[in-house]
Amino acid sequence: MPSAASASVACCPDTSRSDRRAADHAGATNRESDDNISTFAPTMISNISDTTAAARPLTSDMISFTATVVRAPTSGNTRPSTSSGDVWTPKPSDIPPPGRRRRRFTLHRKDTQEEEENCQHHKKVALLHQSRPFSEIKIESTVERMSSELSKNGYMYSRGSFESDPTLMDRRNRYSSATNRGSRVRAWSRALSVSHDSDRDASTIAAMVTATPDTVWNTFLKTVGNFADEPALSGREFQTNVNFSWAQHAVRVRCVARAFSQLGFCTGDGVIVTAQMSPLLQAVNLATVSLGGVVSHVRSSWSARELRDEIFPIAKATIVVVDTLKDNFREALEALDDQPDDLRPSVRAVVVLGGFDATDRAVASLHASINVIGAEDLVAINSLATNEAAMTPSIESLACSVMPDQCCFLGFDYDALGRVRAAELSHDNVLFTAAALVRSFGLNIRDRLVGYLPLHHVASQILEFYVPLVAGLSVVCAPTYDRPLVRVVTDHKPTVFFATPATWTRFSEQVYRAKGDVNAAIYRWAKIRATNNSQKLLFARGKGAKHRSLGYMLAKALVLNNIKKKVGLESCTACYSLLAPLDFELERLFKTVDTPIYQLFGTAETCGFAAINFPHAWEFGSSGRALPGTTIRCDERSQETVLRGRNVFMGYRYAPNSDNYDGSDQFTSSNNSDGWLRLRQRAFLTPTGFLRLSDPRDFLVLSTGDWVPVHPFEFAMKELMPELDRAVLVGDGRTFLSALFFLKTSTGTSRIVAGNNKHASGRQLDEDALQVGHAIGSPATTVGEAIRCQQWAVHFDWVLEKLPQVCCVSGSRVRKWILMAADFSVESGELDPDTGDVCRRAVDRKYQALLDSLYS
Known part of the structure; x- marks a missing residue:
């Protein structure tokens, strides 16, 4: 022993x-x-x-x-x-x-157990x-x-x-x-092995970043030195197709950095960005970080009040970069002139990347003392300098003064109570996470990545800005082509593809169309071969090609390659799902067409990635093992999950007028002095070390990757509807939010029939519910009558229309509702026996058919 x-x-x-x-x-x-x-x-x-x-x-x-x-x-x-x-x-x-066992055509031959x-x-x-x-x-x-x-x-x-x-x-x-x-x-x-086939220089950069913390600018210079003539970016710019090598990309980065310096940009200043992926946006992002600034990619749905009072002050914004100037940003910028000088962010310029027309509209609509600069002006502004050569040493000195532990970008979202906060991420956080992904996935300069993900997610920024920086791979800027994503993917043939569950759902429609063109019997045969080969990859020891069966090779040549070609993923060596849990049926579907999807999990606090699956190290339905170099710890009793590693963020920033503001713009959320970070969701580890999410804690994760706090919505709905005994927000893994309503009933009957659908419709309404029913003209006196009453339906629709004015969370709306007959209870499994909280995964499983009817 x-x-x-x-x-x-x-x-x-x-x-x-x-x-x-x-x-x-x-x-x-x-x-x-x-x-x-x-x-x-x-x-x-x-x-x-x-x-x-x-x-x-x-x-x-x-x-x-x-x-x-x-x-x-x-x-x-x-x-x-x-x-x-x-x-x-x-x-x-x-x-x-x-050796292969010799086959004999003997009817009565039997091998012994020993043989x-x-x-x-x-x-x-x-x-x-x-x-x-x-x-x-x-x-x-x-x-x-x-x-x-x-x-x-x-x-x-x-x-x-x-x-x-x-x-x-x-x-x-x-x-x-x-x-x-x-x-x-x-x-x-x-x-459980993976072959690292990446180029020697790319592996060296990732290994150096892993071994010694470094800054983004120094890593960028190493990549440019190693892969100067290799393709870095491609897309459309100024109505023409453009391709940039790493050396050409470096020239544009320096050009944008000089332009920012002439606008008065200093170390520690912030740049707010709400734009889609483009070659020029890559230069803007890297120029901001190289000068010691803090870049913040935010979603375009923030309200004008949140932008003015929360986003701009937290980010210390001096430059705002947009594709087109929308009304909420215009109102927020115009309102800055009315704020006191001590609270007003010093926004000096608005950079419009959407072309001449978008720039002209922004100039005409914005009535504020702020400069508006077009994309063409941003590239050419350094030529107006009288002493350009004298500016270059100062830019280099600014880049050299940046430290690896310095904050380089912010990830904005809501906390559990609906307050705006920003997760601070350092140069070391970003580069360590990117290097871990590069080494785990085996990426190199021969890979191609399609950049299209919403950049307000931290994981999207890591994949499209910093993973190419470490691996030297090329990025195709899909939004610049003004074509459907499937068309861009088909034309450019990426070797690695990342998508949200919502995007995989759209790709599944292409798979179903491609399957319809194949004979049903032949497709069933090919499906079995593809599924078996996907399972073999886990046991292939990094040499999957040597373990391919003849049946799989025939199925691949006759059926599977044609289906993948129609979908546009025939060149992909691996496909990944991120930002939200992937539906099991989608995972099974793509596995049958020889396109296994590996799930990734992470939050803004973990630099976008905490656990990863990849070929030769995956488990069906799991979120993956801990990111290399990090540790995940789970308490098997409470399912409390904490994480520690170099990908853990620096802390939170709140607005100066927030209750959590402590004078240093930071509020650390680590569990203890050892640096353990408490994750937002309950989870457990399988015996093989894979992380499985069990139940949402304070947030719902939509299929688009957005984390929605539950408490603000449920509290606002009960405030607007005092006749409700309970309001439950649902939509985890779905495309939008919905709500389950429970009317107040008399105490005597509610305890008897709680969780019992057979007699629940006969429960008598409480006095509060009867008063509201009388006000809206409803004659219903029981729950069953209220469910069938048109007046109650109109009332609930009217309340949901009014909800965004009361709820402090913008960007997400409750679109549909269901009036439930039976209340939740511990006995029926919807409530936690210890805390009394709603077990949301149990509710999703028990009422799956009912919820599917909302999203069909």
Whole structure:
């Protein structure tokens, strides 16, 4: 039996079985490996960090899953050094190579049980001892060194680590001796691998950023030096198609930086951006960060009041960049002249990127003492300088004075109470996250990325601004082409594609059309082949091409390639879903056409990414393992989920007139002094270390990726409708918000029939509900009569129209409603027995058919 410090538990994922059966198999393997141990659970370990702590049983909640990147050996015949406990032993000479079993056309031939076992054993041994000329991620399960603070309560960890982590170098090739040779557990552990095929220089940049914190400008200079002539950006600009190399892109960045300097832009100033992806926007974003400024991409639906009183002061905005000047921004800018000097942001210029017409409209409509600059003027403004050469050293000095821990951009959203806040993210946060994604996905200069995601999401900015900066890949600016996204994707053939669930829903329509052109029987055959191949990728050890069956290759050539070509994803090596959980049916659909979608999860506080799935390391329905270099910890009892790593943000900024303003413009939300960040959603870790979201806590996540606070809407609806006993906001994973209404009923009947739909419609309305019904002209006296009453329907519609004037959250509206017959209760499963809060995932499951009728 291994010691307490090195005790480990290996878990075998079997997609045809549940996680419980997988864990049982792992336990059975450990029991067989040690004849001296009769049971697995009673093993005792000691708290390593606290020698005075008492011993406690080894349980699953004390297991840490560590992912270590291991370099490939220099030769196919050499293997890493092994210890006595290492399972990677040389292949015995007396074991013959695997061979295909000879088929005999004999009706009465029967193999004995011993022959079948020997054949299976030889196949397993041969599979496990093939050469490994590739890098891989080895998944270890080790006992976490828990502090005295954590020794009271058990936690489960998911930890991703880089190869350079010195704390893991001594155990990267060590496995538990409890794992048998030739077992399925070891095959699974070895299969969780990914090949890093990226170019050497691109890998060097990502490795350098991971090892040593750096600034965005320094990283950009390294990328330009390595890939000066490689394509960086493409799109349409000034009515013509344009392509920029990294060297040409650097010239434009310096040009925009000089223009900002002449406008009086200084270190620490802010730039507010509400624009779609374009080549010039890439230069604006990088120029702002290089000068030590703070860039904030915000959605265009913020109200004029929020922009004037919250967004502009928080960001310390001096420049506003827009595609077109909309009414809310125009009203906010015009209202700045009426504010006191001590509270008024010093906005000096408005930059319009939408062309000549948009610039002319902005000049004509804006009545404020603010300069309006067009895109053409922004590029040419430096030519008006009298001493341009003298300006260049000052720009370089500003860029050199920026530190990696300095804030470079803000992510605006609402807190749980509906107050506007901004998450501060530093240069190190941004570059570390981008480098982790580049190394995990294996991106390089030969990849192409279509940039179209809404940029007010932090994850979108990481993918479209900073991942190309680290990997050197090219970005196609889709919004500039004025064509449907599917058409742009089909024309430019990206090698990696990121989309929200709402976008994948639109792509699924193309899949259904393409499926309709294929014979049903042939498609069913191809679907099975594609699904099986997707499952094989998890066990392919980074060499998926060698494990493709003949049936899959035929299905790919005859059916699957044609479907993917019509969708536009035939060149994609991997597709990802982000910003919101992906529907299971969509995930299954794309897997049947040989386009598996891997889910990513993160928030603005985690720089957009906290857990990731990718080829050879994924689990169906999960959000992925912890981002490499970070740790996720889950409490199995309360499902409290916290995270720690270099991707955790600096803190929150609130407006100076906010209750949370403390004089330093920051309000840190870490759980404790150790830097653990409390995530917004309840979640748990599977036995294989994958994160699964269980229930929304204070927010609903729409399929567009927007996080909507629940409390402001439910509070406002009850304020407007005193006749309601409960108002429940729904729409998690949907395209828009809806509400469930519960009218007040008499106390005697409500307790009897709560949660009972059979008798719920006969409940008598309460006095408050009767008064409102009388005011709107409704004769209904019971819940059932109110459900069928037209006056109540008109009343609810009128209230929802008035709701945006009362609710403090802009940009999201409650569009539909349902008047429920039975109230929620603990017995019926909709309410939490401890807190009494609504279990929203349980409500979604129980009333799925009813909710689907709202969104059909």
